Amino acid sequence: MxxxxxxxxxxxxxxxxxxxxxxxxxxxxxxxxxxxxxxxxxxxxxxxxxxxxxxxxxxxxxxxxxxxxxxxxxxxxxxxxxxxxxxxxxxxxxxxxxxxxxxxxxxxxxxxxxxxxxxxxxxxxxxxxxxxxxxxxxxxxxxxxxxxxxxxxxxxxxxxxxxxxxxxxxxxxxxxxxxxxxxxxxxxxxxxxxxxFYGFEKIQFLNQESNITGSKEVAACSCGCKLEYEKVFYGHVGHYSCGCGKRRPKLSVTANASIDINHTDLNIFSEETGEFSARLNMPxxxxxxxxxxxxxxxxxxxxxxxxxxxxxxxYNTIFGRAETKLINGKTSLIQLIKNPIGATEVLRTVREDQNGKLLIIINDDYADGRDVSWLWDANFELLNKYNKQVVTSGIRAGDMAVRLKYAGIPSENIYIEENIKNSIKHCTNNLENDEKLYILPTYTALLYLQKHYK
Ligand SMILES: [Zn+2]
Structure with missing residues (x-):
């Protein structure tokens, strides 16, 4: 009782x-x-x-x-x-x-x-x-x-x-x-x-100037040798084997992917299901x-x-509403980012705006979610042809910078300033007259902006 x-x-x-x-x-x-x-x-x-x-x-x-x-x-x-x-x-x-x-x-x-x-x-x-x-x-x-x-x-x-x-x-x-x-x-x-086991046989990027896999990284085998890669899809993920006999296991579910700027087509095969196709409404x-x-x-x-x-x-999530305000006399568009799909949508907008500059503020307080690993699911690769400086700020400014590096953005175009106030000052000072500042904050960073920039 x-x-x-x-x-x-x-x-x-x-x-x-x-x-x-x-x-x-x-x-x-x-x-x-x-x-x-x-x-x-x-x-x-x-x-x-x-x-x-x-x-x-x-x-x-x-x-x-x-x-x-x-x-x-x-x-x-x-x-x-x-x-x-x-x-x-x-x-x-x-x-x-x-x-x-x-x-x-x-x-x-x-x-x-x-x-x-x-x-x-x-x-x-x-x-x-x-x-x-x-x-x-x-x-x-x-x-x-x-x-x-x-x-x-x-x-x-x-x-x-x-x-x-x-x-x-x-x-x-x-x-x-x-x-x-x-x-x-x-x-x-x-x-x-x-x-x-599941894995991809072939991955193809459509309508994109280049393969957007970003930087590659080789993993070591448990025998101590470096793994040999026949294909690297991203990071240490791909088709690998080692001289000691260890190799990528035999798959139960295999697929080919065609990745477009807006969506992804998968062609899947397993013994249980035979071959079938599915479309994802996200890149x-x-x-x-x-x-x-x-x-x-x-x-x-x-x-x-x-x-x-x-x-x-x-599967889709809701894309939040954007807010435009003047910060230090410059037009700024603030867009909360809290999940991969929403963030990907914002990145697509930023990429298409020739007059935009970008500040990403990532905090990891409770209200933001302590785990920022979702940043890896957002398609920051969309920015890899973006040749302006990207500024990262907030508690996890460093993690955000790492993610950008993996997305293929050159280190010299990434500027880290953990202090939010200073990062905004840096951005607005470097903004040309007709340029707009895109600010992508997580939840508590958004609260900070609302409190300090009315
Ligand atoms: Zn080995």
Whole structure:
């Protein structure tokens, strides 16, 4: 009885705190309510997730979690399934707890076919102590800051540890990006694991002056040698092998992609489905990979191809409204960026405006979402023919600069100024009379602009 009371209090407290935060317009606040819930009733997350009627699906990896999970959710929904999903991208335990409580009744009943959770790579091992996934997808592993070279192996080990923990309890399906050599061997020789690999055979860029893959990076094999690449699609992702015999695994789901400036056409093949085509209403190589990961999951769940196709083409997010104001006497267009698709849309506008200059301000406070890996899913490659200076600012100015470098923008055209006020001064001082400043802030940076530049 006492436990039941605690559980209901935990759910009530979360729903109440969240509604207060929303009404106060404090933005994004899922962390505090989730923390309160876990304090009152520590097993709340596990007890809710355990009620899932069909499968518990986890998506992890450095880049593309939010978009990949969004695609999976779109496909499941088009197949008439109900899904509990942390779709706002709060992917650490308090945020996940809050998102799942949103799907529960006050008495703690959750009536969903699937639970779909994107989880921060570093939190996977902790998360699987609370519930046991049926299916585990790893998108890719990249270092997300220039100074964090050594951490990739540690992250890979953490994910492996999570997979091992689950496999002790039950048979697990692991879906892996075979084109990423760091991901492909992540659960090699783990017992009780059934692995499904996906990857691209051919990737083609249409109506774009050049291939937009940005910089390349070679990964090392576990034997210590450098991997040999037959094809590099981006970073260390491609077709690889090593003299020691290690090579890209045999794929269960393969695809070719034609990537246009506005959309992506995929031609997919698996033994279960045969060949079929799907169109994504968004460009970008990263998104092609995100979609293929979702397709592999859907094929494993035995969803019909027409539902997969419909789910992928339906996936879209809302593009926020822009605001124009005079800052230091110069015309400035401020556009909130908070997700890959929205950001990609803004970038397309900026690229087409010959008189525009660009300032990107990235913060990672709670209201912004602490995880800025979605920057990798936005198509910053659109800027690689943009020959003006791009200024990055905010707490994560450095990460933004790294992303631009990967997108193929020369280092000498990237200017980092973490202090927002100084970055704006730098931009407006360098603006010609007829030029317009495009400012792309995350949520808390937008609040700063609204407060200081009325
Ligand atoms: Zn080797």
């Amino acid at each position: 006492k436990n039941k009371f605690k559980k209901i209090s935990s759910i009530l407290a979360t729903k109440f705190t969240k509604s207060v935060i929303t009404r106060m317009n404090a933005g994004g606040g899922t962390n505090l309510p989730g923390r309160i819930a876990r304090k009152i009733y520590p097993s709340i997350l596990g007890e809710l997730v355990d009620q899932t009627k069909k499968d518990i699906i986890v998506v992890t990896g450095t880049n593309g979690k939010t978009t990949t999970a969004g695609f999976i959710s779109g496909i499941l929904t088009s197949a008439d399934s109900t899904v509990a999903h942390n779709k706002m991208g709060a992917n650490m335990l308090p945020g996940i707890t809050c998102a799942i409580i949103d799907n529960a009744s006050l008495t703690g009943k959750m009536n969903k076919d699937y639970t779909l959770l994107e989880i921060d790579e570093a939190y996977c091992t902790k998360a699987v102590d609370e519930f046991t996934p049926d299916l585990f997808l790893v998108t890719n592993l990249f270092r997300d800051q220039l100074d964090r070279y050594g951490e990739l192996d540690t992250t890979a080990k953490k994910i492996r540890e999570a997979i091992e923990k689950i496999a002790v309890k039950k048979q697990l399906k692991v879906v892996l990006n075979a084109d990423d050599p760091i991901v492909a061997f992540i659960c090699k020789d783990v017992d009780n694991v059934d692995t499904l 970008g190589l990263y998104n092609a990979y995100n979609a293929l990961g979702a397709i592999a999951v859907a094929i494993d769940l035995k969803l019909p191809t027409e539902k997969i196709i419909a789910g992928l083409s339906n």
